[in-house]
Amino acid sequence: MLMEQRIYKKGTGPAAHPETEKMSLQRGARHLLAKQRGWFPKQRRSAHSVGIIGAPFSYGQKRRGVEGGPQAIRDAGLVERLSGLGCKVHDYGDLNFTTVSNDTPFNNIVHHPRTVGLANQSLTEAVSRAVGDGHLSVMLGGDHSLGIGSVHGHAQQRPDLCLIWVDAHCDLNTPLTSMSGNLHGQPVSFLIRELQDKIPSLPGFSWVTPCISAKDLVYIGVRDVDPAEYYILKNFGIRYFSMKEVDQLGIHKVMERTFDHLIGKQKRPVHLSYDVDAIDPSLAPATGTPVIGGLTYREGMYIAEAVQNTGLLSAMDLVEVNPKLATSDAELNATVNIAIDVISFSLGQAREGSHGKYDELPTPSATYTTNEQTIRL
Numbered sequence: 001m002l003m004e005q006r007i008y009k010k011g012t013g014p015a016a017h018p019e020t021e022k023m024s025l026q027r028g029a030r031h032l033l034a035k036q037r038g039w040f041p042k043q044r045r046s047a048h049s050v051g052i053i054g055a056p057f058s059y060g061q062k063r064r065g066v067e068g069g070p071q072a073i074r075d076a077g078l079v080e081r082l083s084g085l086g087c088k089v090h091d092y093g094d095l096n097f098t099t100v101s102n103d104t105p106f107n108n109i110v111h112h113p114r115t116v117g118l119a120n121q122s123l124t125e126a127v128s129r130a131v132g133d134g135h136l137s138v139m140l141g142g143d144h145s146l147g148i149g150s151v152h153g154h155a156q157q158r159p160d161l162c163l164i165w166v167d168a169h170c171d172l173n174t175p176l177t178s179m180s181g182n183l184h185g186q187p188v189s190f191l192i193r194e195l196q197d198k199i200p201s202l203p204g205f206s207w208v209t210p211c212i213s214a215k216d217l218v219y220i221g222v223r224d225v226d227p228a229e230y231y232i233l234k235n236f237g238i239r240y241f242s243m244k245e246v247d248q249l250g251i252h253k254v255m256e257r258t259f260d261h262l263i264g265k266q267k268r269p270v271h272l273s274y275d276v277d278a279i280d281p282s283l284a285p286a287t288g289t290p291v292i293g294g295l296t297y298r299e300g301m302y303i304a305e306a307v308q309n310t311g312l313l314s315a316m317d318l319v320e321v322n323p324k325l326a327t328s329d330a331e332l333n334a335t336v337n338i339a340i341d342v343i344s345f346s347l348g349q350a351r352e353g354s355h356g357k358y359d360e361l362p363t364p365s366a367t368y369t370t371n372e373q374t375i376r377l
């Protein structure tokens, strides 16, 4: 409730607390409220500096609409949510992608190679800049072919990164094994060093160099694995927790083993690539390749919380939200809100409560001074 007059703690006033940086409306409102009551929110312990990069791109698959993901996620209040968590948010805006003309399929199968290659080249630069600027990079897709550029750009700044890929799919086909021809089913194959003699040179991809080893990657949530992907998982020793392991072990053990594998011996930056189709389609239906039997809301958020708790998250992706595939407003809102929740939990929201808002509790005996009078609360 708004009070008639602003109330300041004794000996303080607006001049004693200059607002040094531009704040979001919500943070500003909270700050004002705190001022009115006479105490101030303290700096959060886990305050991240976050760089948001919108990647409105859909040519890694055939269903248009996923390019509307960043706008839908922003419209639903992502920046305000993150500011409310105490994050310092720098929004880099949306990238402007070029559709290459005469982009004929590679081998008559792989669609839009030049357009996908070029988009990922500019995403690489954007993510590298954001991380170089000192931000935790948050890339909003767009389809999951963007994983190439996001991980690649992150690796330019943090060559020792490891990768957690949360997805119903492995996205591990090579251009020679893909049955769909969609590059969103192939990004990881371009990133893994050990696979490079199996990757043909694709027009638009000459700039790509692999940046992780098979042991630097863990999958969580997979339940739709193509034959070639299974071959690669097994023969290259890639660690993965399918939905079967999530059922057998429980999500807590899955995360424990994930971190044991990736950061057990040595701490290093974590890249979290989160495909919204990892979550069960009954909860997040507005996506292009839904697969029944996915993560519950609680499992999905537990993964994000656990990654945040490592303190090592350095870049993340939230991809495959396709607003055009929602059959109702309710479906759209459910999917977009889950996307925002995944990002928020990855950046410090916690179900047990968040720390940091209060330095101390207000006491009834404290006195507060307005411009004209002293008030006892």
Ligand SMILES: NC(=[NH2+])NCCC[C@H](N)C(=O)O
Pocket: 143, 144, 145, 169, 170, 171, 173, 178, 179, 180, 181, 182, 184, 185, 186, 224, 226, 275, 277, 289, 320
């Ligand atoms: N990012 C995604 N949703 N990928 C779905 C991939 C589906 C299938 N495995 C393919 O190669 O096309």
Ligand SMILES: [Mn+2]
Pocket: 144, 167, 169, 171, 184, 275
């Ligand atoms: Mn994916």
Ligand SMILES: [Mn+2]
Pocket: 167, 168, 169, 275, 277, 278, 289
């Ligand atoms: Mn997927």
